[in-house]
Amino acid sequence: MANDVGARAGTVARRARRAMFWRMVARSVTRRRSRVLIAVLAVGIGATTLFALASIAIDIPRQMTREMRAYGANLLVMPQDGDSAVPVAALAGIDHLLEAAEVVGRAPYRYETLRLNQAPYLTAGTDLGAVRKVSPYWYVEGDWPGGPGEVLIGQDIAEWADLGAGDQIELVAGALGGPAASADAGLGGQAGSDGGDQPQDVIEEEATGLFAVAGVLTTGGTEDELILMALGDLENLAGGAGEYDVVEYSVAADSAQIEELAGRISAQVQGVAAAPVKRLTESDDYVLSMLRSLLALIAVIVLVLTMIGVSTTMMAVVAERQGEIALRKALGANVREVEREFLSEGLALGAVGGILGTGLGYLLAQVISLNVFHRSVGMTWWLAVVSVAVSTLVAWVAALVPVRRAAEVDPATVLRGE
Amino acid sequence: MTEPRDLLELAEVSKVYGDLRALDEVSLSVPRGQWLSIVGPSGSGKTTLMNIVGAMDRASSGSVLLDGVELSGMSPKELAQIRRDTVGLIFQKFHLIGHLTALENVMVAQYYHSMPDEPEALAALDRVGLRERAAHLPSQLSGGEQQRVCIARALINYPALILADEPTGNLDAANEQIVLDIFRTLHSEGATLIVVTHDPDVAAEGQREVALDHGRMVREVFHVHP
Numbered sequence A: 001m002a003n004d005v006g007a008r009a010g011t012v013a014r015r016a017r018r019a020m021f022w023r024m025v026a027r028s029v030t031r032r033r034s035r036v037l038i039a040v041l042a043v044g045i046g047a048t049t050l051f052a053l054a055s056i057a058i059d060i061p062r063q064m065t066r067e068m069r070a071y072g073a074n075l076l077v078m079p080q081d082g083d084s085a086v087p088v089a090a091l092a093g094i095d096h097l098l099e100a101a102e103v104v105g106r107a108p109y110r111y112e113t114l115r116l117n118q119a120p121y122l123t124a125g126t127d128l129g130a131v132r133k134v135s136p137y138w139y140v141e142g143d144w145p146g147g148p149g150e151v152l153i154g155q156d157i158a159e160w161a162d163l164g165a166g167d168q169i170e171l172v173a174g175a176l177g178g179p180a181a182s183a184d185a186g187l188g189g190q191a192g193s194d195g196g197d198q199p200q201d202v203i204e205e206e207a208t209g210l211f212a213v214a215g216v217l218t219t220g221g222t223e224d225e226l227i228l229m230a231l232g233d234l235e236n237l238a239g240g241a242g243e244y245d246v247v248e249y250s251v252a253a254d255s256a257q258i259e260e261l262a263g264r265i266s267a268q269v270q271g272v273a274a275a276p277v278k279r280l281t282e283s284d285d286y287v288l289s290m291l292r293s294l295l296a297l298i299a300v301i302v303l304v305l306t307m308i309g310v311s312t313t314m315m316a317v318v319a320e321r322q323g324e325i326a327l328r329k330a331l332g333a334n335v336r337e338v339e340r341e342f343l344s345e346g347l348a349l350g351a352v353g354g355i356l357g358t359g360l361g362y363l364l365a366q367v368i369s370l371n372v373f374h375r376s377v378g379m380t381w382w383l384a385v386v387s388v389a390v391s392t393l394v395a396w397v398a399a400l401v402p403v404r405r406a407a408e409v410d411p412a413t414v415l416r417g418e
Numbered sequence B: 001m002t003e004p005r006d007l008l009e010l011a012e013v014s015k016v017y018g019d020l021r022a023l024d025e026v027s028l029s030v031p032r033g034q035w036l037s038i039v040g041p042s043g044s045g046k047t048t049l050m051n052i053v054g055a056m057d058r059a060s061s062g063s064v065l066l067d068g069v070e071l072s073g074m075s076p077k078e079l080a081q082i083r084r085d086t087v088g089l090i091f092q093k094f095h096l097i098g099h100l101t102a103l104e105n106v107m108v109a110q111y112y113h114s115m116p117d118e119p120e121a122l123a124a125l126d127r128v129g130l131r132e133r134a135a136h137l138p139s140q141l142s143g144g145e146q147q148r149v150c151i152a153r154a155l156i157n158y159p160a161l162i163l164a165d166e167p168t169g170n171l172d173a174a175n176e177q178i179v180l181d182i183f184r185t186l187h188s189e190g191a192t193l194i195v196v197t198h199d200p201d202v203a204a205e206g207q208r209e210v211a212l213d214h215g216r217m218v219r220e221v222f223h224v225h226p
Ligand SMILES: Nc1ncnc2c1ncn2[C@@H]1O[C@H](COP(=O)(O)OP(=O)(O)OP(=O)(O)O)[C@@H](O)[C@H]1O
Pocket: B017, B020, B022, B040, B041, B042, B043, B044, B045, B046, B047, B048, B049
């Protein structure tokens, strides 16, 4: 009986003590705002930087890999040796062969050399809507062409010709020395075969078209030296219709399946040759892993700096409360109790700083990502949890040494005054 | 345990700082329920004595028996236990925790002693006339009010011994009287009080007055109160 009552009283006492413990921690955190703010800032800035870096390091490569897998041409169909263009009739045959596979997109290309200010530039006519769909990671400064008469120009051309989005350009087709034009035209010379096929056209009339530059395209690849326009615009300017130099397919399949499909198309469809295109190349992989190690290195440096900053702050915070610690000891607190209280405060500050810092870090990652990578970054939830946990741990570790030292204070100093 | 023992028995207690003997072979017994005043010039060892009696510091030599327990040779943890169980402390500079309310400051002493009990803490504040100011922070209280919170905190665990070092040193005459009134009540209820003071009037409130000089007891006076 008496034992039972004693046990119940013990439980009540423990509960009351725990409530008071957290009440003291909460008061210290909420009523000492300016001090707390500094400590939270020290943790928060670290958490912001680390979470932003880690978000970018994890999410951007993931997005890019996913996009490179899902999008981008992975099957090229070209005219067979000697033929000038992919026969339109062949397309139906290819579609038939691809029926079983999932075709994400298809973009036909026709290449012509057009002149801009007397200088020749390779120009591609294509289905711009389809290109945009399979290449969402292309960066266009300005807009994608919205209709006929609008073109995209490659970044290098924009530089050479000093052009930008919104400028008007005059493009000239034909009436150039035929052989030169054919030699010039890219992609294995198929585009230039116009000239070889119809020698009498070499002295044809010049055709001139006025176009608006909708945007400047940067891909880091050969597209930077290309003018891109709607197929219809190119056909109007250069004449001819339904003559494709290349048709790009984006098929949801792995490289072995693509290889096999390409072989079947080449063998079974008249007048065309198909070839697989590797999407995520090893060099891309290498760049991504380099980017990751670089960010990891920066993260470690930031972590160390945060650690130093937080422990310095904690030292100041604890030093300021030396008198309070001595008083608590004079009231009967022992070293362990004082340590527990102040370390719990450190934990609370770390958690608050971690949560705020992680939130801000997400915003920072978003800003960096939009400005540098031209894409938005997703919220990686497990990383947010890790970020808050690490911040809390960092604050705890940083508080450990100063609190241990402060807890050793002599209670006799209280009566001696300050 | 049949014969009633003195609450505090000091025998040849010294405290040495380097060459300085802050306390020099002090022997002193304080019976239960006594109100003892300690006076003496600055640096005479009054605070040093209070620290040793209050289990906050250890004597260099000699024996300190508090409530029948020998303090010399105790570990810091055991001393902390004595402080929380046996001693109530009142300071000249109040020493309230700035971010806790009056009520919470009192509850801190309960917390280290046994368990926080808000109604009981409120009652203690009521005793010193501060029930209405329970939710105020120390910065929102006058010096006299802060000292009364400090007293409520010292009393909350019914300590066997109440130690006050210059409790009225920072107070005006009116607040000094309020504090002395509280002491009188405590004394009439049987509390044992040791009060260090520079003020002869405050010293005269006690039943017994001991003067220190250079760490030695130099004079002892008994006051008779009507
Ligand atoms: N930690 C210490 N180290 C060295 N000397 C000390 C220490 N604490 C106190 N003293 C010295 O011991 C002597 C007694 O000090 P104590 O504080 O007990 O005096 P006091 O009587 O309380 O004086 P006051 O009236 O000014 O408060 C003083 O000379 C003081 O300088």
